[in-house]
Amino acid sequence: MESGWSWEHKTLVNELTKGMGLAKQLKLHLNPTSSNETRELLLHKILSSYEKALLILNWGSSVSQPQHIGSTTSIAESPISVDGSPHSEDMSLKDHLANKDMSKKRKLLPRWTDQVQASSETGLEGPKDDGYSWRKYGQKDILAAKYPRSYYRCTYRNIQGCLATKQVQRSDDDPSIFEVTYRGRHTCIQVNHGNSQASTQEKQNPKQSNIQNTNYANQQPTDNLMQLKARLRVSTENLDVNEMAPLTFPFMQRSENQVFPPTTPDNSFSGNFQQAFVSPATSESHYYSVSPYQINNFGGVHTMQNSESDFAEMVSATTSGTNSPILDFDFTLDHAELDPNFPFDTLGFVA
DNA sequence: AGCATTTGACCCCA
DNA sequence: TGGGGTCAAATGCT
Structure with missing residues (x-):
């Protein structure tokens, strides 16, 4: 853990330094001769840097604090025992849907929206790949x-x-x-993540597949960061990872993959990670203070969609000490929330 | 053959 | 009761 924090700490300092440098660059580009594109790019980079830093900050605090995981069934309960149990083999999905619990659980799934730019250059007829393997199961005309x-x-x-x-x-x-x-977060191990990713992506956008053709599961944290940086560098081109939590990074995914089934203490990390973003109702005043829309690291914009009532249900469902379908809300918000005293100003957050 | 997509029908909930 | 979400058979693709 200590070595982990050391890495985090370095990364954190790195990102904050980088962010400040970028902010200074942006300041220079505020003159009328600079193009809007340059400014936007810098803005993106700055936001990305600070997002990363904040994520690490949250991650660090969560890791250092004991989390109330063992007593919650959380993720392990919903995906594995619900769909993967021996019973489920004899039980049709229809039956599952008829099941009130199931329907309730689906309702409790976290939900958020990304606004993704289609790549016109490549003739892509859909949003860019988000790094996960998806299977289309329906299409509907909406009124x-x-x-x-x-x-x-x-x-x-x-x-x-x-x-x-x-x-x-x-x-x-x-x-x-x-x-x-997006609804719910991935509890799966995307086994040949790089491959499946590439295969699905090639269908959508062959030109981008090379960038993502890596296997996260074998990445070292530093590699992940490097990869992350590489992706961020093509943020306007490559919207690739935005699942699981509104902001998902390779190292997050790696962690999740490593701890499957997700009942080990490490899962508190991903839970916390998600918590930091999935609880806008409580924390948005801090984290979303910049804008109701959150520009993600890859050029998209995401908006949390848990309605207040949904969120209330999520909280009540968890705080009641019973089944928490997806989220681990049993940890204190203190860790997950962004520190209100975070010295944005002193870091030159506002250029 | 195996997997993905399409699409009409069905179900649930507001 | 109608709209949205999902199912599952049919079809397409590799």
């Missing part, structure tokens, strides 16, 4: 929308009981924008 909505679920749903789903809808206003609504 108030010009374009139909597509429904996807995790390819590993049946095999690993991963309940993650997403909906993709082309924006009415700007057809080059896709609104991708």
